[in-house]
Structures are given as C-alpha cells and as structure tokens.
Amino acid sequence: MADPKVLEAQRWVNSTYGSVPGYERCAETGVTGWAVMFSLTRALQHELGITALSDSFGPTTLAKLAERGDVSPGYTKPNIVRIAKYGLFCKGYSAGDTSNGGYDNGLYEAVRDLKSNIGFTSDGYIQPKIFKAILNMDAYVLLSGGRVEVRDVQRWLNATYITKSTFFVIPCDGHFTRDVQIALMRAIQYQIGIPEDQATGHFGPGTQNGLRNNTVRPGSPAAWVRLFSAACVFNGGVGGVFAAFTSGWDAALGDFVNRFQDFSALTRTGIGDYATWAQLLVSTGDPDRPASASDTRFHISVPRARALKAAGYEVVGRYLDEDPWSTLDKEIQPGELDAIFAGGLRVFPISQYAADTVDDFTWSNGYDHALRAHDRAVGYGFNRGTVIYFAVDYDATGEQIASHVIPYFQGIQAGLGTRGKRYVAGVYGSRNVCAQVSDQAFARYSFVSGMSWGFSGNLGFPLPANWSYNQIKEFDFDAGGDVFALDRDVRRGNDPGVGPENIGGSGSPVDDYLRYVDDLYATALAYGGDANRRVMEYLRYPTYNGAWSGWETLIGDVDQAWIDYASTHGPARVESYVDPSLGITVNVDHFGATANAVYLKGNGGRGDFGGWAGDLATFYGEWRSHGEEYASGYAFCADRLAKINVLSSFPLNDLVEDVDGYLIGSAVRAGARIDQAIRAHLVDGHRTRFWQFYAGRYGGTVTGVRDAAWNALGGSTADAQLATLTEAAIRRTGGVCLLPSQLPSAKLEPFLQGYAETIERLSHG
C-alpha cells in the first residue's frame, strides 16, 4: 500500500537530484525499499561534495558527514536534514515537517525513537553512523518471527560497540542473520584484543587462538559470558530449550550447553570450550574434531574401505549417478558396494546431476532427477526406505531457494511418488537450503555442506534440526600411499546409512508394523466384541486415555479388561514406524486415538477434535502465546505449521497422524476391517493421503477448510463439553489469552487462512 510520505520522498529526491551526474532515480510508487534508500544515499553524497556517487554508504560518506558534525539544531545544510527526514519516513518514523530543511522537534523525537529502538538511551541528534542506519532497510523493531531475546542482544551489541571504528549499527528485528553474526564475531574480536581495524568479523587464526584461550565456564569474566551466551541465544532453541542472555554463568546456561553439544555431536563438556565456540560461530565448527563419516567422488575399493575403517570412518557417501557428459567418473561402480561392505563400512547414496547454478533447479529437472536416481538406486539394489540425498551444490540465496530450489524438490517428491515412494528424499546443501527444503518440501534428513562456511546460506543460520551428516573438511586421504580427496563428515546417527542388510531385500520399513496390526486384530477377534474398536483402543492406550487427558470425556475410556487381555495374549507393542512417503516417525498411539475418535464420532465435532481440530486448538494457543513475535497468524502458520524442522505443537508428523487417523477411522466406520485398511493405506494410499483428507473432510476447497477450522475453534457451540475441551486445549499452550471467538475477525482470519492454505498446498502432493 502506498504511503504518501514515502511517495513525497521519492518525488522530492528525484526532482531535486534527477539532473545530478551519477544520481539514479527511484520509482515513485509510495512503497519503501532499497531503491529510495539508494537514491537518498546518492543525494546525501552529492550534498557532501562527493562526485563519484554510489549506493554504498561507505567510509567516505561517513568521513564527510563527520567533518560537519552531528545533524542537530542549527545544522547548516537544509537538504541533508530533509534527506534524514525522508529516510526516517521511509523507515516508518514520523519525522516532522518536510516542507523545509529545518531541524525541528518532530525530527528530534523520531531520531530519539530510532536510537531507542537501536539500543541507545540518547538524544535526537544524528551522528554519522546513525545516518547510515537511517538510510538502509534494516528494521529496528521486532519483525514477524523475530525473538525478543535476540532483539535484546542486538540492542546490547549496538549500545556496547558503536564507538568501535569498524562496528556499525545492526538490525534489532529479533532475527539472526549474516550481518548479526559478523557483528557478534567483531565483538568477540574486540574482546580478544584484536585491533579495531583488524576486526573483520571473519573466523580467522587470531580469533581461533583467542577463543582457544578463553574457555567460558562457571566463574568466567562477565564480558566473556555475555558474548558466549549471546552466541547461544542467536543459535536458537535446542529441543525446545533456549539460552538466556546473561553476564554470569548459571545452571540454565550449562544445561543449554549440554543440549547444544549433544545436538551438534560434540563431546559433552558442559562448558564453552573451543569446539563449542566454533560450532556456535561458523558452519564448519572445529573442522578437526572427530568425524566418523565421509564422502568422496572417488571409487572405494576394498583396500580404501579398510583404510577408511582403520582411520575411524564408519560410513561413506557415494554418488548414484552422473550426467552422461560428466568426466568425473564419480558414480558407484559395479562391485563397489560389496567392496565398501567388505571393508566394514556403510554407505549413504547421493544424487547429483547438474546442480551448481540456479538455472539447474526447476520442478521438471527435479522430477527427472528423481526418476533417474530411483532407477539407479533400484539397480544397485537399495531397499525400500533408503534416504537419497539430492544435492544443491552452490550458494543459493534465500530468494533462489524460494523461486527455484523448493520447486526442484517438489519435483523430486513428485518423481519419487510416481515410482511408488520407494525411496525417501534427503537434501544436501547449505544450512538454509537444508532448513527451507526440509520445511517446505519435506526432505527427511539434511546433509549439510558446513565446510563452505562463507556461503550466505551458512552464515547466520543454525544447524537444521534434522541434520544427519555435516561436511566439515576436505582433505587428501592417504590409504597406504593411495591418496584421494575425501570430505570429512560428522555423523549424527539418525540416518544409519545402508549396510549389506539393506541391499537386495523386498520388504518395507512398515512391514513390522503391519504384522503387529494383523496380530493385534487376531487377538481382538479372539477377545470378542468389536475387533476394530478394540484395536484402536489398544493403539491409543495409555497416552490418550483417562480423565486428565480429556479423552474419557471426549470418546470414553478404553476397555481395561481388553487392554489386560491383549497385554498378555497379544503381540509386543509397536510404538512407532517410519512413514513410507516422508520417512518421518509416526507415533502409533496418536494415530490410534484419532482413528478411534473418527470411528466413534464421525466427521465434525468430537471426531475432528480427536485429530486435526485438537491439534489446531493447541496450535492456536501456541500462536497467542507468541503474539509479540507473530502479529500475523498467517505468518505463524507459514513458519510453524506442519514442519519437519521446527519444534511446534502441530508439526508434520502430528498432521500425518491426524490425516491417517481420519482416513482409517472413516474407512472402518464405512465398514472396512482395520487391519486391511491400514495395510492398503501404508502400501499405496499414503501417496495421496493429503489429497484424500482435503477432499474427504473439507470438500476439496480452501473455503471448506477455513470453515471447518472456524467451527472447530469456537464457531460451533452446540456441544458444551466439547467447547470446554477446546478451550482447555487452547489454554494449555496459550495460557490466559483471547479465545478465537473473542479475537477480532481481521486478526483471526489470517490464521484460519494459513491453516487452510497449508492443507490445500499439501494436497497437491
């Protein structure tokens, strides 16, 4: 939407400086952006007497400004004052009267507000670095998805280090980014004692040595604890636990460090040693730390495999295939898998065709690459369920990830789907590529190219939650005089890779679960009564049963005599299985509870609450408890709903359990046998599960989803007990918050729309 003051700024700067050599006009749209900031910057440079105009607010501009002193009352260059005012308007600050170049009270208040947001408790005068902060698009208020704790550290960095010659104002938007990481690194370098002009923000030898000499532990100096805890805050949560910014080491920080070290596969020391510092600051971490995985484009013979094994490696990544014109000869050779296994190693397959420029990444290419990778993997005999890592081997920017890489992976998922989802897609790339692809295209595991520490996709991004391998160093490996290039990869252990037992089999990862359901059904038949219902009860017990979970009220408790009988006479309990489509872990009890609710109560009302509607209620509460970070419910859904990598009350596996529970519950309610319905679903039906759910429950329209979501959250009050359960679920995560029916429509609608569009998007497969 056009802002009249922004439009005035664009018109003024174009009309005033349009004829100045080197000035570049901005579009007069009334919409703020880099273009108007660049035009204002060039205008400022002209006013300062600079002739070589540039978009960059660099050292010359700063020096020339400094020569004239702070912009304050009595400033003698009215146009510079007007540039400042227009810059502030373009940043969203009301900066007084722009009809003249006088320094008025409006400008003073605007600058004081901006400086307060930046972290200063100060006056309204404009120092050169503040002017630089005005003429850019950095935000100094919390943006959607930003964290208050991160914003507070950003402010602290600004307030503490602004006097350093090489430190400039950083955003205070609550987001950890490349610029923020470099600022933190500079702060560390100042603390180490590196001269200001040599504090580049890079993780060089001087910084590394400085950190080796400054392990942070209980009793460490406050300055070091602050910087270390700041790095921990920027890293984000580990398993739902976040660090706090502190000047004194406490038990909470120690607990976070332990969790971070476990998550990152570092040795657990509980203190801020060098390996932990490095892991917090750069994507390589300490490249010389122990690593038990590797990958290479070179063939692995038995002697090479044995040498790798002797050197401590357990698994090696190898390429499935290559383009016909490739001269690298990097693909797995006949007999090579046997050689790898004979040497005592396991293997993880990588698929990389042309994948090193943005134009290589299209939906169609992804589809084609998936078919070729599938065919090659079948040719090598890899079993169903094997994870194949599809590579993004260049520094994709955030925009390119959205415009090209995500569609490419959607093509991959579609391609694997047409081949029956025999294989599961993983992703190789920078941290940001891995995180985005996992969140939006459901790559199961991330093989992170951490050794490319300078990638824009690695700087300012934490290790993705689903990382499995982290590539940290390339070097020449010497296998008894046979030298070849090898990448060292830290191995987390969640993807075990492929061993000889995973080759040549015809089974599926869900076979054990299907046998379990068959046996359970047979046990239920022997027990008597409604065998379908008994199976569902056993699956959901004990988590989704009893008064304190609300399930007694919702659909009634299980038949305890049957539970006792099945525990004695039935098969050993299976608690989870790996989904054949997505490779994620499906919790059997949640699925069973949903199916039971739908089976007993049908579509709508209690049947819904037992599945997706109950999760949507807790997710709504979670949104309201994050109201400061997420003004928009739509943005909250976009960031947190149905994700693999994000800890949320409604992650992807919850949705899969809800959807499968709905489909199986409905099928059984329509007369199917539960064991047969589950088998049919997990052998074939899973490929179209989201489309079946979208069409079956919501009528296949976004409006249908939106309306059902509204009814579930409070639009329907026909069932008072259900309304109470819904409110209790919302308050469990939301605490004392406004209920959906109390929220203004303009506020609630984007949340409902976010849910509806997520379901609709998933239905496309």
Add this chain to the structure above:
Amino acid sequence: MGVPGTARRWAVAASCAPLAAFLVYAWGAIHLYTPDIRETCELEHGGWDRAHGQVTYFPLSRRCNAYQDLVPAYVNPTVVVLLVAAALFAGLAVAARRNPRSPKEQS
C-alpha cells in the same frame, strides 16, 4: 467468657491455611491436564519418556520424564507447609485459649 484475641487470631490462621493449601493444590491439579502429554512434554519440559506420565495425587505429580513434572515444583512443598502450618496454628489457638497471656485476655 469470650475467646481471647490471640487465640482468635491463631484460629483464623488455622482455618485459612487449609483453604490456601487447597487453592495451591487445585492450581497444581490444573497442570495435570493436557490433551497430548507427549507434545506438552516435548514442547515445555525437555522431552517425553513413555515410562512416565501416570498421575499421582499425593504428592501431586504427572511426570514427563525422570527429571520434569507437569506440576510446578513449588506446589507440593507449599501444600505440605500450609497443612503443617494449619496444624501448628490450631495447636497455638488451643494453647492460647487455655493459657491467656494478658490480664485483658484473662478477663
């Protein structure tokens, strides 16, 4: 003869303490409720261990794992302290009634 002032104050305290204990207990009991204990524990209490999760009423508890409980840690000690205080206050009230300290209270 009326009830001495000191005894009355102890008696009031003795009657208020159980009420406070009940309110704290009820506050703790609210925390037992969750429609999905796995999700609640993973989001708010560091993880879910299926071996736990059972409800006990004294002490009030529903554990997520060996280390974390849905019931805030202060609830059970506070309830115990309040109940002990109630007994103590009741005893003091009886003692004050039997042995009034001031002549005014003796009258």
